[in-house]
Amino acid sequence: MRNKEIREINAGSMADIAFLLLIFFLVTTTLNAEWAIERQMSSNEEGDRMPIPEEYLFEVKLNMHDELLVEGTVITLAELGSLTTQFYTNSEANPNMPDKELITAKLCEQRMEEFKNNPNQLKTWQQCKLAVGYFGPFHRLPTYAAITLSTNENTSYEAYIAVQDEIQHAVIALRNTWCIKYFGKLFTELDPTDASDQQKIIAIRQVYPQLISELPTPEIIAQY
Amino acid sequence: MARFGKKKKKGAPAVSTASLPDIVFMLLFFFMVTTVMREVTLKVEIDKPDATETTKLEKKSLIAYLYVGRPMETGIYGPEPRIQIDDQILPSEASEIEIENYILDFRASKKESDRKDIVASFKVDADAKMGIVARMKEHLRNVDQLRIAYSVNQK
Numbered sequence: 448m449r450n451k452e453i454r455e456i457n458a459g460s461m462a463d464i465a466f467l468l469l470i471f472f473l474v475t476t477t478l479n480a481e482w483a484i485e486r487q488m489s490s491n492e493e494g495d496r497m498p499i500p501e502e503y504l505f506e507v508k509l510n511m512h513d514e515l516l517v518e519g520t521v522i523t524l525a526e527l528g529s530l531t532t533q534f535y536t537n538s539e540a541n542p543n544m545p546d547k548e549l550i551t552a553k554l555c556e557q558r559m560e561e562f563k564n565n566p567n568q569l570k571t572w573q574q575c576k577l578a579v580g581y582f583g584p585f586h587r588l589p590t591y592a593a594i595t596l597s598t599n600e601n602t603s604y605e606a607y608i609a610v611q612d613e614i615q616h617a618v619i620a621l622r623n624t625w626c627i628k629y630f631g632k633l634f635t636e637l638d639p640t641d642a643s644d645q646q647k648i649i650a651i652r653q654v655y656p657q658l659i660s661e662l663p664t665p666e667i668i669a670q671y
Numbered sequence: 672m673a674r675f676g677k678k679k680k681k682g683a684p685a686v687s688t689a690s691l692p693d694i695v696f697m698l699l700f701f702f703m704v705t706t707v708m709r710e711v712t713l714k715v716e717i718d719k720p721d722a723t724e725t726t727k728l729e730k731k732s733l734i735a736y737l738y739v740g741r742p743m744e745t746g747i748y749g750p751e752p753r754i755q756i757d758d759q760i761l762p763s764e765a766s767e768i769e770i771e772n773y774i775l776d777f778r779a780s781k782k783e784s785d786r787k788d789i790v791a792s793f794k795v796d797a798d799a800k801m802g803i804v805a806r807m808k809e810h811l812r813n814v815d816q817l818r819i820a821y822s823v824n825q826k
Contacts, residue, residue: 455685455687455689456689457688458687458688458689458691458692459688459691461689461691461692462688462691462692462695464692465691465692465695465696465699466695468695468699469695469698469699469702472699472702472703473702481727481728481731481734481792481822482722482725482726482727482728482822482823482824482825483725483726483727483728483792483820483821483822483823484722484724484725484726484820484821484823485726485728485790485818485819485820486818486819486820486821487817487818487819488808488811488812488817488818488819489817490812490815490817509801598801598805599801599802600800600801600802600805601800601801601802602800602801603797603798603799603800603801604720604739604795604796604797604798604799604800604801604804605720605797605798607801607804608720608722608797608821608823609720609722611722611821612722612723612724612823615724616723616724619724661808661819
């Protein structure tokens with residue numbers, strides 16, 4: 448006898464399958480968390496480059512055996528951190544390390560006037576003025592100071608990244624100390640999405656700027 | 672008297688779930704259309720180095736990837752680390768200028784307002800040598816692509 452009731456197909460499990468597909472898809476599109484070391488290279492044409500006095504240059508060289516040569520001495524990666532800190536702060540008043548400039552509000556305004564047609568320099572000095580607003584007059588390396596990283600053709604990429612990382616580590620440590628002194632928390636704890644924290648980040652970056660200069664080729668391929 | 676068949680005591684009629692998968696599929700298609708999942712088949716082996724001081728790259732659609740590593744098919748390409756852009760392994764050192772064209776094309780395909788945010792990301796094997804990377808950076812400088820990033824594993 449024909450059953451007059453037509454049985455409905457239970458479509459509930461189809462929903463489960465669809466949910467599984469959806470969740471799988473949502474998960475796979477977020478799997479590539481891109482961690483990277485960001486750098487800004489200097490362009491080929493930056494007007495006439497004046498030769499930088501030697502003590503304002505922190506020369507880090509890597510040879511083909513991934514050995515580190517800094518300011519004429521072979522050192523280990525661990526020592527690089529403390530030498531970088533020395534370069535930035537010169538706390539031991541070493542004559543081979545650079546003298547620092549005293550940044551005051553007046554100096555910033557002067558420079559802003561001088562460089563009003565040069566957008567990069569103008570921005571730098573505007574940010575310096577902001578920093579003076581937060582910290583009062585402070586000492587820092589002049590804007591032409593630089594950390595130069597030279598590598599040999601056969602230096603391994605791993606060593607290069609390790610050096611970049613170590614230098615950045617030293618800079619972040621300096622910024623952390625400064626931030627704790629003035630704002631009571633670590634530089635790494637500042638939130639880049641918050642407007643007032645953003646200003647603080649900009650100001651502290653002016654006190655201890657990232658000075659790694661990504662060199663153009665002729666200075667890189669040196670045989671040593 | 673006609674026998675009444677046993678009537679099952681029915682409660683409230685069950686809610687039909689037949690349309691639920693339709694809703695979910697609509698959501699699924701929405702996500703498939705809006706998210707960008709770049710699938711470049713990697714033809715080189717890359718074991719990224721580790722680093723601690725890293726940042727997360729925003730705006731994935733504005734990242735131009737440059738891959739360097741040992742080719743998977745060493746029979747055709749040899750055992751030395753090679754550059755791969757898009758899906759192609761660059762055939763020789765002389766063709767490295769293709770990097771410049773790639774960046775220019777990439778830039779042209781983006782909106783004017785986004786172009787200054789384009790980052791050239793180096794996905795390089797830890798054992799690769801700096802000679803290749805230095806030449807690539809030089810090519811990037813030639814086309815004014817100054818924002819770069821070294822892709823690493825967060826330690």
